[in-house]
Amino acid sequence: MSHLAAGAAALRRRGTPGAADPGAAGAARVSRFLSLLSVAGGLAVWEGLARELPRAILAPPSAVAWRLAEGLVAGELPAAFGRALAHLALGYALAVAAGVPLGLLMGRSGRAFHLLDPVVAAVYAVPPVAFVPFLVIWFGLFFPARVALVFLMCVFEILLTVAAGARDVDPGLVEVGRSFGARGARLARMVLVPAMLPFLFAGLRVGLVRAVNAMITAELFLAAVNLGGLMKASASRFDTAGLLAVIATLSAFGLLAQEGLKAVEARALPWRLRR
């Protein structure tokens, strides 16, 4: 279904307030309730099981929550997190700066795509962590190497998603633009860019999740500082509560970052209907 048809359908629905299907709203409420029930239930089961096992096997959620609170109050966790964000931000920014233009180029130009694709596919096929020894040789064990790993881990995702999106711009839209006399820059601004924005955002989102992963990977496989250092210290003490606290923080951050980008996308692309 094209964006235009979906948008038109959404407008028609929004245009008649109160005509929303009551059945659908009820079903959505039940779904939300079930989701909350599932999370609560899961945590309860985890709490029950973990109380029976020794701490070294698996800490219960209560212990993890306590450790999180402790870490927050002591300031240790936020400080480590803040420092880790540095190489996340720089690596991600570099990946976006490289991946988006290249992706657009590869998407719009068939020739560029066929020229660059073999190399991109070959390097992308290698698991990024395997490059760590190579990065150590080039960048050392600290900040520059961490930035390089973050870059390496998200640039291909961004590039490939943007390229796929740029390639699939509905030619019908381009035709309509051309038939109204738009050319070159005008065409790009009024038709191409808005049509590609959803895929741009998808690329940014996927890249961001990978970047958050890369942030902690870098601190575990290179010099163990900040969060990675906390994790290694916890691991050596068999402190699963500490480990889970950091994991939970990272997952929560990943989810928040993803939702944040979705919110920005919703603002920037109000016409786009998301399922």
Added chain:
Amino acid sequence: MDTGSGRTGRGATRALRALGLAAALGLWELAGRGAGDALLAPPSRVAPEYLRLLLEGTMLAELAGSLRQMLVGFLLACLVGLPAGVAMGRSRALDALLHPWVGMFVVTSVASLVPLFIVVLGTGFAFRAAVVFVAAVWYVLLTAYHGARGVDPRWLEVGRAFAAGRVRLFRCVLLPALYPYLVTGARLGLVHAIRAMVVAEMFIIVGYGGLVYNTGLLVSTGPLLALLATLGLVSLAATRALRWAGRVLAPWYEERLPLA
């Protein structure tokens, strides 16, 4: 998926791809000569190293061992993830129950789970299989889920109109419609399984990952790049094989890659 319109024909495409590859190799050679073996061994140095490693046998032996352990985790991920994903896609209730957990786990970094898994499971086979499983299962599940959700209800209507029972509907309508998604899910899962395999192995320095780690400590980057090349080739071959399997299973269906 149109990759370049009718203007560039098949032959031109191949020529461009070959040109791109050749240009990249040429640049690599030049850069390698300039930077030296310790920083970037050029292809002319990596190729003989590659042959040497191949004949010596360690590389292939470690690779086989690592892949075997990876496959256990991956197959388990498929066995669990595919049915679960389809079930979630067909049942609103199940979807509501499981989706928050799936959503939480899919953004969790595999690397962050490794220290926890080591504490809980040790560093043996269970650990390596578990890491691969946890890395791959969400992608398999979500792809199957999207496939199951997207099954055209009209096809099911036609099936019901011909008085097909539940099992028949599943076997003759739902399953064939799902094939491309199941295969794509397996493919995505495999990519993440291989990645997780390397993460786990490099952390505790065993298997192929351990070999890469130790080779990285050598003075020349030649052997290291050779090992990385093998890893890349394995990954490409695996995804090619699954794509081929997909075409064999469902030749009528042009494969569509769902955006995660």
